[in-house]
Amino acid sequence: MKLGFTPAQEEFRAECADWLNAQMAGEFADIRGITTLTEKAERRKEWEQHLGEHGWSCIGWPKEWGGRDASLAEQVIFAEEYARAGVPGRVNHIGIELAGPTLLALGTEEQKRRFLPDIAAGKTIFCQGFSEPNAGSDLASVRTKARLEGGEWVVDGQKIWTSLAHISDWIFVVTRSEEGSKGPKGLTFLMMELDQPGIEIRPIRQINGDAEFNETFFDGARCPEDSLIGAVGDGWRVAMTLLSFERGVSTLGQQMAFRNELDAIIAAAKANGAASDPLIRQRIAKAEIGLRLMRYGALRMLSNTDHASVDGAALTYKIQWASWRRSLGELAMDVLGQAGEVTDHDGYEWPMLPNLFLYSRADTIYGGTNQIQRNLIAERGLGLPREPRGDA
């Protein structure tokens, strides 16, 4: 058990930091410090292409697909330095963190050749078509239909909460391909191009005024017969494989973004005197402890490569960070006081901390609500009896 990095790894850290800081001080200074996923999306696509050109896009991937075979420690270091340098989050995070790893694990050679280099190069932006109006927590009850017709899949139905669909090129869709099937059986995992007449994207305005999420309608949308990952009817397994990648190295980068948020709260507390309030001090300390423990939980999770036993750190990670961040948003507002409830913008737009307060209410919902997380932890982690299921 060891926490520190080797001198060679520290050298790598310096190399990453130097390069990232140089880019953020130069050509891409205009996007430095952006914290939402939607602001200046076009410029950020250019940035992600720039990352790809210099081999910094998906460093953990094999070299042949546009990565650099980076070790786990190097990926950890890069993710931390990326956020530390104030580089905005990846608009193609679904592509590089979910679609790419799923293709690496389950895709055919042909599919890897076709998609992976372009995902790494920032030329193919993916979004995720999982949830539906009646398939939220109960993901297996999706109804969007797919049928084979003249060598093509034809898809009809509706997806919702498709984050960033409006700036994406491709969507992966969990469809019901077997008429009359129920639950996780009879599903097929398809990859579809968004720019086609059968697909319509409508933004959903959120409580913070922004519109990161969308409804995506499929009306006779089409894709070639070989657009599926895995076999026909095997979509549930593919979807579950994909979701298992949600707890990858990118969590470390996410934590550095959290670090920036907590630092902003600390600065605000020092500036307005809240830092001398004993209750606020306790909450700042708790937030600091929670953030550190998140880092070390992630390092445990990432170090546990043999997966010999149920990985408690991995299983509890989602609810941990989501609950932590929601509390952080509340702390931010309690530090700011009423000043946090007004904005200088003319429109309904919020600075970082009030936006954190509003946006973090989504953290405990998307990617599996806290309630669903508790079911998973209790059933998979503690071996408790499953919830009784209805017949529907």
Place this chain on the structure above:
Amino acid sequence: MDFVFTDEQRMIAETAQAFFTENATSERTRAAMAGDGIDHALWQAFCQELGLSGIGIPEAAGGAGLGLVELAIIAEAAGAQVAALPMLGSLALTAQAIAAGGSETQREAWLPALLAGETIAAHVAADDLVAEGDRLTGSCAFVAHGTAAQLLLVSGAGGSWLVRADAPGVTVTAQTTMDQTRPYARVTLAGAEGEPLADPQAGSRAATEAGMVVLAAEGLGLAQAALDRTVAYARDRVQFGRAIGSFQAYKHRLADMMVEIEQARSAVYWAACAVEEGSDEAALALHAAKCFCADTAFRCAGDMIQLHGGIGFTWEHDAHLFFKRARALQTLMGKNDWHRDKIAAMVLGETA
């Protein structure tokens, strides 16, 4: 960076868990509670047969080498059984202080007997200590395992001294204590003769580091055991025709315990590694581990009682042993609010 146990560490953990599970039984612990709060036969076996008592003490000082990670592994295993042992006073505080801050003579005089379990030591933190030369006057009302100790490590007034419990001027009075597995005694020194540690700063630092890691690890082991035992009960106990562990109101509370415990596990081993590796995070990590693990232990022990229902409130059930030990963890070596305020001062940049 590799934040998982090595094969050797995994082996130590398995050995320690097997030893405490088999020997630190409820029956034996309860017998110790009726006496001075120490299962003496267990302590002898731990020190002499298992040979793990020297862990965390350098080999040069007569210990078994290895470090705080291994010490935490042992404390975690002992905590899981709420074992009635002087691990904190004898090993984490006194032996560490002597190994790091004692002269060669002091190390030779005291460490072999402490590590063999032949001498039991307790720590006296005397806030009102007055030292006239090496004559000490002062008191502490909360000396863990004080009545069982032959040796006292007295700290206060900027120094640390070794005092024989039977020396003239030393009075040790037992106190009826909520946690009977680590009862407190009131120790009064009236001009008692002490032997100063050669390097009190080094001794005090080593004792504080090891003590906080041991308390945090004990809390982790306790919390995990409280969860495990409650899960076993939740699978067995049937009400309304279902195992009670199938009800969401119940299973979600168990899930929340696991979420806390996984963080506590990160905290303990982060702190142990940070101290071992001389990281500049060490001070923050120690404060974090101590308060987080104590809170986790208390929450899980409290939930253990609640989720067992009436049986959890009986003297017969072990839940109260967990609950009372967890309460003591909250105040030993500084209350949790105090630790958090230290952390706040660090992150607000109020400390150098």
